[in-house]
Amino acid sequence: MTAGTSRARIVQFVLAALVALFALKAYELRNSIMMMHTSTRTRFPGFYVRTQPHELGAVRCRNVHGAYVPDARAYSVDPATQQAAQTTDSCEDVRISTLLGIAVISCDPGRVKWNAVMGPLDEPHKRGAVWVLDYKNASAEPYLLALEGFPDAHDFHPLGMSLLELSEKLARLFVVNHRAIGSTVEVADLQKVHGVWRARYVRTLYDTLGTHAANSIQALDRNEVLITNMHVAQKRTPALAYVARTLERLYGPHAKRFAHYLDDERHKKRVRTLESVVGGGWVAHVTFVDAAPASAEENLDTWSMGVEAHAVARRIPFANGIAITPGHRYVVTASTALPGVLLFPVQRWTEQGDPDWQDPAVLGQRIVVPTPFFADNVEVIPPKPAQRIRTNDPLAGAKVVAAGHPSLPDLTDMRHNIGSEEHRGASWAVEIEYTGTDTGDDAPFSADARLGGLPRGWRVRTLMQTDGRPYTYLGRRVEMPTSCGVAWDNTGEGLGTLIVTGLYSPAPLVCQGVYQ
16 A cells, blocks of 8 residues: 555545534534524414313413512613613523522513623613512512612623522522623522512622623522533623633633634634534632622622632533532533533532532533523422432432523514514423433424434423413413523422513513422
8 A cells, every 4th residue: 555545545534534523513413503593483382381180270371570660770661650660571580499489580671782692782781680579479470679789880680590598588699690891690698578578789709710601500508609601702702801811711821812802703703603512611610708899880800809710510512501409419501502401410529428619520421411492591390208219310309490492583583573472482491300211292392303312211391382472371361482591389389380581571471380
């Protein structure tokens, strides 16, 4: 064999390997590609929520509307007074606390003008709010959670949240805030006074690795959290010096020289696309102290004082929602670009029996469960007291609920036609569990039909599905376009309450009587 022939065969082998790798990646991303280019409005039902056995009664659904609360920096306008006011439009995340008996909901009606993830990037000075719903009261409406002590001049664009229960009347709330100058986390202590929950601002957290592209958050303790970061290249980029530090901490000292590429929209878009394919997102473990210098001005350096962070999981395509299973056995994250839910087993423990977050190998090999939509937020539902735990169930009887976007064209169409009842983005919320056997989904548009296969033993089953348009369900008008957050209390005490929020929805959807 001549040297030329040998080289030719090597080149052919390398090309064949590259083609095979490309084909494998294309196969992995086939759902993403389909959802990026096809509409689901003609294929989805007007409205579907999982039905229950007859003896459990009918499922009742309604949209919950918070009353207009005057706020000079709010985006919405109270039709009665024509004054700026907060309301429950465009809600991103929802978290339920069965102990506290409440759901907290993050809403930002100005998302149509300020969206640090998708754009546009106009009017960042307008702000959103967090709302509280006493969901165990079947007729309750949400009320605004006043953030006492939070500087009036500061931006507030709430996204992902987490609640740390301290007692039946005390809790700590963590809220991701997509400010104009960079993403931060707001920390507040909640207390129930005369039957109403109030919040006292504690401090703001910032870190070039921990909050660079923060999206969702999971509390571990009063001063310890996990935060998902979507990617390095953002639609809205912080000052170049901070981006350089992020690159250096993620990829080493030589990476910071490429920071200037992320200050140019043409390069940012290409890098963001690449990160979504190869996995540029990460999960950060963040610790902090309560005592921190207060700042009347928005200042990233001040907010970074007393904050430490490092990455505990990497290579996540568009890391989004995050939750943790009972006993802190698994960290669950949504991968929007994959799309799917990733389960990372905790495999390093301290002598005290806690996860050893300082160990670089604290999280093991991930389990990937695909979703039939671009997964946005997730929540973990603990097992019921008498529930039988299946052998080899990684979740030990818990379930994961996830919501997301089954069609990017429909989502984009709604974003460009806010107010239209025809141009709506579809919604989909599912329950993910380990059954040990292959069972299907009975929704009108089955998750099985879109996924085409799941890891053995796992089931993805629809909780709610709609084309996004208004619909009359059991005599009541309901709507839920562009679903992005979901929470569920499937107990009798919790009234079987399922709550779904929508990125551009006029109001959250609450369904009660969903027990199974």
